Amino acid sequence: MKIRRKGKISEGEWVILLDSKRRYLIQVERDKVFHYHKGFVNHNDIIGREEGTLIKSSHGGALFIFRPTFSDYILEMPRGAQIIYPKDVATILIWADIYPGARVLEAGIGSGALTIALLQAVGETGIVISYEIREDFAKRALSNIENFLGKKDNHILRLKNIYEEIEDNNIDRIILDLPEPWKAIDNVIKALRPGGIFLAYTPTIIQAQKTVEALENSKNFTLIETIETLLRPWQIEGLSVRPYHRMVAHTAFLTIARKIVPIKEENISLKGEPSEEIGENLEID
Numbered sequence: 001m002k003i004r005r006k007g008k009i010s011e012g013e014w015v016i017l018l019d020s021k022r023r024y025l026i027q028v029e030r031d032k033v034f035h036y037h038k039g040f041v042n043h044n045d046i047i048g049r050e051e052g053t054l055i056k057s058s059h060g061g062a063l064f065i066f067r068p069t070f071s072d073y074i075l076e077m078p079r080g081a082q083i084i085y086p087k088d089v090a091t092i093l094i095w096a097d098i099y100p101g102a103r104v105l106e107a108g109i110g111s112g113a114l115t116i117a118l119l120q121a122v123g124e125t126g127i128v129i130s131y132e133i134r135e136d137f138a139k140r141a142l143s144n145i146e147n148f149l150g151k152k153d154n155h156i157l158r159l160k161n162i163y164e165e166i167e168d169n170n171i172d173r174i175i176l177d178l179p180e181p182w183k184a185i186d187n188v189i190k191a192l193r194p195g196g197i198f199l200a201y202t203p204t205i206i207q208a209q210k211t212v213e214a215l216e217n218s219k220n221f222t223l224i225e226t227i228e229t230l231l232r233p234w235q236i237e238g239l240s241v242r243p244y245h246r247m248v249a250h251t252a253f254l255t256i257a258r259k260i261v262p263i264k265e266e267n268i269s270l271k272g273e274p275s276e277e278i279g280e281n282l283e284i285d
C-alpha cells in the first residue's frame with residue numbers, strides 16, 4: 001500500500017486524527033470503529049472525506065482528519081535502529097545536494113527513513129542503493145518504504161558490510177549512517193565519482209573527528225566540514241512568546257566532503273574553506 005498524497009480519503013489509507021492535545025495514526029477500514037477517551041468515531045465517517053475536515057466523536061470530541069506527512073510517518077513507523085530526525089533528513093538532502101536523477105548510495109538502511117527521503121528526492125530517474133548488514137532491519141525497512149512510496153524499482157538493497165566492499169561505482173552521492181564511517185572511506189573513494197559528495201551522520205564528535213581525519217589523510221577530498229542542526233520550536237501564545245522549555249538538544253553531527261580527481265603534487269593544500277553561510281565565500285566574477 002502506498003500513502004496517497006491528495007484526493008478524498010479512501011478505504012485502507014492511513015490517516016492522522018488530531019485533537020487539541022494528541023494525534024492518533026489509524027488505518028481506515030470499512031465498518032471499523034476508532035475508540036479514544038472522548039468516545040468513538042466510525043471509520044465509515046472518515047471514508048470519502050477531504051483532508052482537513054473536522055469530525056465529531058460520540059462524546060462531543062472534535063478531530064481533524066489529515067494524511068500523515070513524511071515527518072509524521074517516519075516518527076510513527078515501526079523501527080528497530082535509531083531513527084534519523086526530520087530536521088537532520090532535511091539538512092542531509094540539501095547539504096549532500098541530492099538531486100533528481102542522482103545515483104545515491106547509503107548505509108545502513110536502518111528503518112528506511114532516510115531511504116524514503118532519498119527516493120523522493122532522486123525521483124523516478126534516479127537510483128538509491130542501500131547497504132545493510134542486518135537482514136531483519138532490511139526487511140522492516142523495505143516494508144516501511146513500500147508502505148509509504150509503494151513498490152520502487154529504482155531502489156536496490158545489498159545485504160553487505162560496506163566496510164568490506166562497495167560493488168557499485170560512478171556514484172554521485174554517498175550517505176553513511178553507521179558507527180564507524182571512517183572504515184568505509186577507502187571503498188567510498190573507489191565508488192564515488194569525482195565531484196561527488198560524501199556525508200556521514202554521527203551522534204558523537206569523536207566519530208566526526210575520526211571521519212574528518214580519514215577524509216583528510218586520504219587526500220581525495222576537499223570542502224570537508226562538520227555541522228549540526230539545532231531546531232528550536234517557539235511558543236507564540238498571547239504574552240507567552242518564547243522558546244518552548246524543551247527541545248531535542250542533540251541528535252548528530254553531519255560531516256560533508258567533496259571528492260576530487262586525485263592529484264600528484266604533494267604540497268597542495270586540500271583544505272577548502274567551507275562556508276559559514278551558504279555562498280558567503282563564493283565569489284562570482
Ligand code: SAH
Nearest residue numbers: 081108110111112113114132133161162177
Ligand atoms: N538511516 C537509517 C538509520 C540507520 S541505523 C534510517 O533513517 O532509518 C544504522 C544501520 O547501519 C543499522 O541498520 C545497522 O545494521 C547498519 N550497519 C552498521 N554497520 C554496517 C556496515 N558495516 N555495513 C552496512 N550496514 C551497517
